[in-house]
Amino acid sequence: MLNRFFALILLIILSPIFLLVAIAILIEDGYPFFFNQKRVGINYSFFNIYKFRSMKKNTPNVATHLLINPEQYLLKIGKFIRKTSLDELPNLINIIKGEMVFVGPRPALFNQDNLMAFRVATGVSKLKPGITGWAQINGRDELTIPKKVQLEQEYLYKKSLLFDIEIIIKTFTNVLFRKGVNH
Numbered sequence: 001m002l003n004r005f006f007a008l009i010l011l012i013i014l015s016p017i018f019l020l021v022a023i024a025i026l027i028e029d030g031y032p033f034f035f036n037q038k039r040v041g042i043n044y045s046f047f048n049i050y051k052f053r054s055m056k057k058n059t060p061n062v063a064t065h066l067l068i069n070p071e072q073y074l075l076k077i078g079k080f081i082r083k084t085s086l087d088e089l090p091n092l093i094n095i096i097k098g099e100m101v102f103v104g105p106r107p108a109l110f111n112q113d114n115l116m117a118f119r120v121a122t123g124v125s126k127l128k129p130g131i132t133g134w135a136q137i138n139g140r141d142e143l144t145i146p147k148k149v150q151l152e153q154e155y156l157y158k159k160s161l162l163f164d165i166e167i168i169i170k171t172f173t174n175v176l177f178r179k180g181v182n183h
Contacts, residue, residue, distance in 0.1 A: 007095035039107035050090035054078030104130030118149040
C-alpha cells in the first residue's frame with residue numbers, strides 16, 4: 001500500500017517532467033509517447049509495463065540487444081531519457097496499479113525463458129518486480145543472467161525496509177554517474 005501511495009505522490013510531483021518528456025517525444029516522432037510491453041510479474045503472471053518511448057515507431061518489439069544496429073531506431077531524445085532512466089518514470093503507473101513495487105527484480109520480457117527458469121528455480125519469481133533492484137545497482141546491463149539471479153536471490157533473503165532504502169539511494173547515485181548502463 002505504501003508503494004502505491006508514494007508512487008501517486010511522485011507521479012504528481014514529477015508531472016512537469018512527464019509533460020516535458022512527452023512533448024519532446026511528440027515533437028520528434030509523434031504519438032504515442034508511451035511504450036507498453038508484455039512483461040513477467042509476480043509468480044510468472046503477465047502485465048503490460050509502461051515506459052516512455054525511446055525508439056522510433058517502426059522498431060521491432062524485441063529487446064534492444066537483439067536489434068541489428070539499434071542506433072538506427074533510437075530517437076534523439078531516446079538516448080537522453082535512457083541514460084537518465086527517465087524512460088522508466090511511467091513505471092510509477094504500474095506501481096499504482098499494483099503490478100510493480102519500487103524495489104524488486106526488474107520485470108523480465110515475456111520471452112526471456114532462460115532468465116525466468118533461473119528465477120523460478122531460486123524462488124525469485126515470488127517477488128513483485130521493481131523499478132530498481134539489488135542486481136540493478138550491482139551491474140545492471142553488465143551482469144550475466146546467473147549473476148543477476150544470484151543477486152536477486154540475495155535480495156529475497158535480505159529484503160527489509162532499510163535494505164530497500166539503501167537500494168533506492170544507490171540507484172540515484174548510479175543514475176547520476178551512469179554506472180552499469182550500456183545503452
